Amino acid sequence: MAKPIFILNGPNLNLLGVREPHIYGSATLEDAQTVARSRAAALGETIEFRQTNHEGVLVDWIQEARLSAKALVINAAALTHTSLAVHDALKALSIPVVECHLSNPAAREPVRHVSFVASAARGVIAGFGIHSYALAVEA
Ligand code: CA2
Numbered sequence: 223m224a225k226p227i228f229i230l231n232g233p234n235l236n237l238l239g240v241r242e243p244h245i246y247g248s249a250t251l252e253d254a255q256t257v258a259r260s261r262a263a264a265l266g267e268t269i270e271f272r273q274t275n276h277e278g279v280l281v282d283w284i285q286e287a288r289l290s291a292k293a294l295v296i297n298a299a300a301l302t303h304t305s306l307a308v309h310d311a312l313k314a315l316s317i318p319v320v321e322c323h324l325s326n327p328a329a330r331e332p333v334r335h336v337s338f339v340a341s342a343a344r345g346v347i348a349g350f351g352i353h354s355y356a357l358a359v360e361a
Pocket of ligand 1: 232238241246299300302316322323324325327334357
């Protein structure tokens with residue numbers, strides 16, 4: 223059976239659409255999943271969409287992607303800017319990895335200019351709200 227594109231989401235993204243709509247918009251993570259699934263379907267692909275608030279769980283899922291996914295889209299949320307464990311897990315993958323963000327971290331506070339994901343990714347899509355997820359699937 224064809225492998226899905228894994229789309230993994232990190233801490234607090236479950237709050238999307240519930241808080242801070244001035245930064246992240248009013249769409250929910252469920253809406254992000256819907257746009258990603260529909261773009262994948264148009265391309266003849268399937269997705270496996272998950273969110274966790276726990277760094278170790280995210281690392282486990284990245285490791286799972288090594289054998290079970292054809293590609294990985296990851297919005298590691300705040301862990302993007304802090305997690306060497308996420309970086310190391312991504313480095314162990316040979317499938318394409320796309321870093322994905324709702325906002326454009328490069329245009330925000332300096333602490334968000336550092337990414338532990340970017341150097342382990344094929345490319346980065348950021349700043350297009352939930353449409354970043356559709357663009358990342360396309361990539
Ligand atoms: O823009 C993105 O997608 C981010 O990955 C979102 C992270 C942030 O730490 C990154 O710098 C950029 C934050 C995710 C938390 O999302 C919330 C949504 C609503 C309310 C509170 C947090």
